[in-house]
Amino acid sequence: MGNPADTGYLYWKWKPHGCELPQPDLGRFLELMRNKHWAFIGDLISKNYFQLFLCVLSTEAVGMC
Numbered sequence: 741m742g743n744p745a746d747t748g749y750l751y752w753k754w755k756p757h758g759c760e761l762p763q764p765d766l767g768r769f770l771e772l773m774r775n776k777h778w779a780f781i782g783d784l785i786s787k788n789y790f791q792l793f794l795c796v797l798s799t800e801a802v803g804m805c
Contacts, residue, residue, distance in 0.1 A: 766800035 780790040 766797060770797065770800060 780786055780793075
């Protein structure tokens with residue numbers, strides 16, 4: 741049933757070879773989106789991405805309120 745001491749997978753992060761994505765500027769994004777309407781359309785997977793998106797934005801939005 742696996743090795744319970746093997747916890748390396750908990751810190752694994754997918755990163756494709758040769759692909760460097762810059763960290764997003766959340767403050768700038770929030771400023772650009774201020775007073776705009778957003779729509780996320782899709783299925784349950786889209787709902788999960790939307791919830792993750794809000795969690796990421798909330799880390800920046802706390803300082804902007």
